[in-house]
Amino acid sequence: MKVVLLEYTRNPETVCAVAALTSMKEGTPSDMLKEIDEDNAKKRIQRVVGYGHYSVIEHANFTFSIEGISRACSHQLVRHRIASFTQQSQRYVKMEDVPFVTPPSIKKNKSAEEIFKNSLKETAETYKKLLELGITPEDARFVLPNATKTNLVMTMNARELLHLFNLRCCNRAQWEIRDMAWEMLYQVLDVSPALFETSGPKCISEGICTEGKSSCGCYKLFEGKNIDQRRIIVKEFYK
Numbered sequence: 001m002k003v004v005l006l007e008y009t010r011n012p013e014t015v016c017a018v019a020a021l022t023s024m025k026e027g028t029p030s031d032m033l034k035e036i037d038e039d040n041a042k043k044r045i046q047r048v049v050g051y052g053h054y055s056v057i058e059h060a061n062f063t064f065s066i067e068g069i070s071r072a073c074s075h076q077l078v079r080h081r082i083a084s085f086t087q088q089s090q091r092y093v094k095m096e097d098v099p100f101v102t103p104p105s106i107k108k109n110k111s112a113e114e115i116f117k118n119s120l121k122e123t124a125e126t127y128k129k130l131l132e133l134g135i136t137p138e139d140a141r142f143v144l145p146n147a148t149k150t151n152l153v154m155t156m157n158a159r160e161l162l163h164l165f166n167l168r169c170c171n172r173a174q175w176e177i178r179d180m181a182w183e184m185l186y187q188v189l190d191v192s193p194a195l196f197e198t199s200g201p202k203c204i205s206e207g208i209c210t211e212g213k214s215s216c217g218c219y220k221l222f223e224g225k226n227i228d229q230r231r232i233i234v235k236e237f238y239k
């Protein structure tokens with residue numbers, strides 16, 4: 001899997017800070033944009049995110065290229081409705097080679113890995129045979145499994161990203177979408193620390209776990225730890 005932050009709103013913190021100021025001050029947003037400095041914008045964003053005034057951070061958009069995830073993972077990802085997606089089409093793209101994702105649990109188990117690989121090899125051969133028989137890719141793809149790799153472009157605003165990180169960086173999310181979400185989190189954190197400095201699963205961002213009996217329990221190890229250390233604890237919990 002590869003996650004690349006392709007583009008994002010230029011000066012995301014300033015744009016969102018101007019939106020926050022617009023709701024509270026006389027004057028025009030374009031004048032505020034000229035007057036506000038970076039430091040001021042950062043502080044304002046920290047304050048509004050702290051208050052939970054999240055609508056102002058919807059003005060910052062982030063576009064990712066998400067490459068080589070399984071169709072199982074992409075299906076989970078597109079359940080997040082406040083986003084734009086463009087996915088490689090299995091209707092129009094005739095795959096010469098059918099690439100697959102192997103789950104780590106299967107990779108670790110030699111016998112399981114052999115069964116998995118044989119099954120996928122047979123599937124890839126069936127797909128190719130169907131194409132050779134003149135079946136269109138859109139119909140031949142009916143034999144392809146959840147493991148099939150896909151690529152997509154996704155654009156999401158900062159508010160929805162915080163929500164995605166809450167749900168998908170959590171240890172209750174499946175390993176693949178969880179790895180993807182952490183990768184996205186670190187990349188947006190790099191370009192916009194004020195927007196994302198408290199982001200992560202709920203145990204990090206809100207200091208609570210709502211998973212009940214299914215909780216991984218990692219939050220119990222947080223005492224005395226700063227947010228970076230807490231992120232490491234959550235990520236390493238099952239390793």
Ligand SMILES: Cc1cc2nc3c(=O)[nH]c(=O)nc-3n(C[C@H](O)[C@H](O)[C@H](O)COP(=O)(O)OP(=O)(O)OC[C@H]3O[C@@H](n4cnc5c(N)ncnc54)[C@H](O)[C@@H]3O)c2cc1C
Nearest residue numbers: 076078079080081082160163164167168170171172173174
């Ligand atoms: C650990 C885990 C297990 C899961 N298991 C399952 C499962 O077994 N089966 C299954 O079907 N799904 C499952 N899901 C997917 C889950 O149900 C959601 O579809 C997915 O996480 C997207 O999140 P969301 O619906 O909060 O919001 P998004 O689509 O990301 O929307 C963000 C927010 O906008 C608001 N919103 C969006 N659309 C509406 C609307 N139509 N009406 C009102 N408010 C709206 C809500 O507040 C929502 O939280 C699972 C998710 C996780 C993280």
